[in-house]
Amino acid sequence: MDRIMPNRLDRGFYKYQKEFEDKALEVLRSGWYVLGREVENFEKEFASYTGAEYCVGLASGLDALWIAFRVLGIGPGDEVIVQGNTYIASVMGITINGATPVFVEPDEYFNIDTSKIEEKITEKTKAILVVHLYGQASDMTTVVDLCKKYNLRLVEDCAQAHGAKWNGRQVGTFGDIGCFSFYPSKNLGAFGDAGAVITNKKEIADDIRVFRNYGSEKRYYNKVVGANSRLDEIQAGFLRVRLSHLEELAEEKKKICERYSEELHNDKIILPEIREGATHIWHQYVIRTDCRDELIRYLDENGIGTIIHYPIPPHLSEAYGYLGLKKGSLPVTERYADTVLSIPLYNGMTDEEQDYVIRTINSF
Numbered sequence: 001m002d003r004i005m006p007n008r009l010d011r012g013f014y015k016y017q018k019e020f021e022d023k024a025l026e027v028l029r030s031g032w033y034v035l036g037r038e039v040e041n042f043e044k045e046f047a048s049y050t051g052a053e054y055c056v057g058l059a060s061g062l063d064a065l066w067i068a069f070r071v072l073g074i075g076p077g078d079e080v081i082v083q084g085n086t087y088i089a090s091v092m093g094i095t096i097n098g099a100t101p102v103f104v105e106p107d108e109y110f111n112i113d114t115s116k117i118e119e120k121i122t123e124k125t126k127a128i129l130v131v132h133l134y135g136q137a138s139d140m141t142t143v144v145d146l147c148k149k150y151n152l153r154l155v156e157d158c159a160q161a162h163g164a165k166w167n168g169r170q171v172g173t174f175g176d177i178g179c180f181s182f183y184p185s186k187n188l189g190a191f192g193d194a195g196a197v198i199t200n201k202k203e204i205a206d207d208i209r210v211f212r213n214y215g216s217e218k219r220y221y222n223k224v225v226g227a228n229s230r231l232d233e234i235q236a237g238f239l240r241v242r243l244s245h246l247e248e249l250a251e252e253k254k255k256i257c258e259r260y261s262e263e264l265h266n267d268k269i270i271l272p273e274i275r276e277g278a279t280h281i282w283h284q285y286v287i288r289t290d291c292r293d294e295l296i297r298y299l300d301e302n303g304i305g306t307i308i309h310y311p312i313p314p315h316l317s318e319a320y321g322y323l324g325l326k327k328g329s330l331p332v333t334e335r336y337a338d339t340v341l342s343i344p345l346y347n348g349m350t351d352e353e354q355d356y357v358i359r360t361i362n363s364f
């Protein structure tokens with residue numbers, strides 16, 4: 001058998017090859033390449049899929065995050081609460097605006113530990129950024145209550161959680177703005193960079209729509225100093241194709257992960273769990289182990305690739321040295337960084353590949 005990689009994006013393409021190729025030709029022949037009919041239709045379809053009123057397509061997930069905080073007026077002197085164990089882009093979405101991230105430790109589901117949020121709220125706190133990490137919805141009931149109690153803005157980073165639900169409601173719809181990435185490896189992936197926000201508030205949707213195009217509402221009339229964060233027609237077209245198959249793609253990944261959870265048995269490994277009330281769309285299948293280096297080496301020698309999401313937590317990265325947070329300041333976050341490991345998972349993973357991964361991990 002060929003080496004099994006942690007992810008295989010080509011398999012996702014070949015699954016619907018004809019539809020993607022037809023869409024590419026359709027857009028190429030249309031003569032219209034940025035912000036057009038494909039983008040408008042994708043925005044409508046994605047809003048409808050998530051249950052939000054509005055969707056605005058953007059150039060990336062990071063843009064969705066920083067533009068979200070920008071239009072909410074969050075900047076220098078303001079604090080935003082976020083979990084410590086996220087992908088660094090979540091934190092950059094805050095700090096690009098000059099605001100300060102305040103980190104909260106994660107719970108056993110890798111999401112923000114909602115029992116530790118309140119103690120971090122100060123006079124300066126303006127918002128909570130909830131990250132639905134690895135594809136599992138966070139406990140939004142507690143977060144929404146805290147936002148009401150302290151009059152805070154609520155932004156959700158749904159870059160890994162397209163379609164995940166908390167108590168039957170889709171992530172991204174609980175607060176002011178839901179931010180999405182459609183980077184190729186995400187569960188709803190384009191073939192290049194792309195992102196979007198969803199919101200139920202018309203003013204926010206309007207502001208972001210203007211901001212993404214140089215702050216221009218009408219051509220050559222600029223209302224604010226904006227950005228160029230427009231979504232390409234060809235990516236929007238590809239996303240429409242993928243979105244039309246998202247439920248079956250999610251079902252396929254879920255089946256693989258259910259197999260992992262049932263059939264992986266090894267005392268040295270802790271398997272991921274799902275919180276009551278949450279659904280998981282399995283962006284990653286993340287195990288924990290105290291013998292991570294040995295496991296990585298053993299799997300590698302047996303032709304199985306793995307990835308660590310993420311080996312250095314944002315507060316310890318060089319980029320955030322200026323925050324002055326030392327090793328030991330977020331022990332749970334740091335422990336996850338030292339023990340988590342993502343095993344191979346992708347649409348189009350064969351039964352044979354799944355069998356082999358399970359067998360090999362069980363005999364470690």
Ligand SMILES: *Cc1c(COP(=O)(O)O)cnc(C)c1O
Pocket residue numbers: 060061062063086087089090131157159160180181182183193194195
């Ligand atoms: C991928 C990702 C982002 C950033 O998205 P890009 O499209 O790569 O800019 C932000 N947050 C999380 C949690 C992500 O996984």
